[in-house]
Amino acid sequence: MQAYHVPSSAGLLKLDAMENPYVWPEELRQKWLQVLKEVPINRYPDADAAALKERLRTVLAIPDYVSIMLGNGSDELIQIIALALARSDRTYLAPEPGFVMYRLISQTVNTGFCGVQLNPDDFSMERTAMLSAIEERQPALIFIAYPNNPTGNLFDREIVLDVIKHAPGLVVIDEAYHAFAGASFMEYLDDFDNLLVMRTLSKSGLAGLRLGYLLGKSAWLDELEKIRLPYNINSLSQKSAEFILSHYEVLADQAASICRNRKELYRQLSETDGIKAWPSAANFILFRTLGLDANRIFTGLKARGVLIKNLHGSHSLLQNCLRVTVSTEKENTVFIDILRQIIQSYH
Ligand SMILES: *Cc1c(COP(=O)(O)O)cnc(C)c1O
Numbered sequence: 001m002q003a004y005h006v007p008s009s010a011g012l013l014k015l016d017a018m019e020n021p022y023v024w025p026e027e028l029r030q031k032w033l034q035v036l037k038e039v040p041i042n043r044y045p046d047a048d049a050a051a052l053k054e055r056l057r058t059v060l061a062i063p064d065y066v067s068i069m070l071g072n073g074s075d076e077l078i079q080i081i082a083l084a085l086a087r088s089d090r091t092y093l094a095p096e097p098g099f100v101m102y103r104l105i106s107q108t109v110n111t112g113f114c115g116v117q118l119n120p121d122d123f124s125m126e127r128t129a130m131l132s133a134i135e136e137r138q139p140a141l142i143f144i145a146y147p148n149n150p151t152g153n154l155f156d157r158e159i160v161l162d163v164i165k166h167a168p169g170l171v172v173i174d175e176a177y178h179a180f181a182g183a184s185f186m187e188y189l190d191d192f193d194n195l196l197v198m199r200t201l202s203k204s205g206l207a208g209l210r211l212g213y214l215l216g217k218s219a220w221l222d223e224l225e226k227i228r229l230p231y232n233i234n235s236l237s238q239k240s241a242e243f244i245l246s247h248y249e250v251l252a253d254q255a256a257s258i259c260r261n262r263k264e265l266y267r268q269l270s271e272t273d274g275i276k277a278w279p280s281a282a283n284f285i286l287f288r289t290l291g292l293d294a295n296r297i298f299t300g301l302k303a304r305g306v307l308i309k310n311l312h313g314s315h316s317l318l319q320n321c322l323r324v325t326v327s328t329e330k331e332n333t334v335f336i337d338i339l340r341q342i343i344q345s346y347h
Pocket residue numbers: 072073074075076099145148149174176199200201202207210211212
C-alpha cells in the first residue's frame with residue numbers, strides 16, 4: 001500500500017482540498033476565544049459529546065427517530081463502519097471514479113472492494129451496472145457520495161433508491177458536500193433499515209476541527225458505537241462546533257456565497273478554450289483539458305503559485321482531468337487568469 005499523500009501547499013494559493021476560503025467575522029472570533037478559554041483541558045472530553053449532538057439535532061433539524069454518531073472527521077466514520085463489517089470473504093462497493101478513502105480503507109480492514117464504473121460522459125450512475133454488480137458481489141457495504149467527489153454531480157435519486165432497495169447490506173450516503181447541494185437522503189432514513197447518512201463540517205469551514213457525523217437508526221449506530229474510541233472528539237472541537245452551530249447563519253451565508261462563485265467559475269471555465277467543465281453541486285469543479293496535457297497545466301499552475309488537484313492517472317475516466325476548489329471571487333479570478341495564460345502559451 002501507499003500512505004495517503006498530502007502535498008505541501010506552503011506559499012501556494014490552496015485550491016486543492018475543498019476548504020472554505022472565508023474566515024469568521026472578528027467579533028465572532030473573539031467570542032469563540034472566550035468560549036475556548038473556559039474549556040477544562042485537564043479533563044477528558046465528554047465521551048458522548050451530548051451537548052454538541054443536541055445542538056446538531058436542533059440546528060440541522062434532525063428528526064427524533066434518527067440517532068447521531070460523531071467521528072474525528074467523516075474519514076474516521078468510514079473507518080469505523082468498514083471495521084465493523086470487515087471480513088476477508090466480504091466485499092464493499094462504491095461507484096468510481098469516487099472518493100478514494102472507500103477503497104483505501106477497505107484494503108486496510110482486509111475486505112474486498114468493487115468499484116462500479118460511472119457513465120464516461122457525464123459521470124451519472126448506471127442503474128444496470130450498479131444492480132448487476134450488487135447481484136453478483138452481494139456487497140456487505142455500499143458507499144455513495146452525494147454529490148460525488150471528484151465529479152461533483154448528484155446521482156439520479158431514483159437510481160440511488162433502487163440501489164438501497166436491492167442492497168443486501170448497509171448503504172452509506174456520504175453527504176460531505178451537503179451544504180452546497182440542496183439535496184439529501186436524510187428524509188429516507190425512516191423508510192430503510194439499511195441506510196445511513198454521513199456528513200462533515202469540513203467543507204463548511206471547519207476542516208481543521210475534524211468533525212463528521214453519522215445519522216441513522218439506533219439499531220445500527222449502537223453497534224458502531226462499540227468500535228468508536230471513547231474520546232475521539234476532543235474538548236476544543238466539541239466546544240468550537242457547538243459555538244459555531246449556534247451562529248449557523250454565518251456558515252450558511254458562506255455556503256451561499258460559494259454557490260454563487262461556483263456558478264461564475266463554471267461559466268468562466270466553460271468559456272475557456274481547450275477546457276471542458278462539468279456542472280457541480282459541490283464546492284469544486286471537475287474539468288478536462290482538451291488536446292492539452294493536464295500534467296503540464298497542473299505543473300504550470302503550481303509554478304505560478306496555484307495548487308489544484310491533478311486527477312490524471314487516478315482513474316481511466318479521468319484522463320486529463322483536474323479538480324479545482326471554488327474559492328472567493330478574487331481567488332477564482334487569479335486561478336482562471338493564470339489558467340488562461342498557460343493555455344495561451346501552448347499555442
Ligand atoms: C472530504 C470528504 C470526506 C472526508 O471529510 P472529513 O470529514 O474531512 O474526514 C468524506 N467524503 C467525501 C466524499 C469527501 O469529499
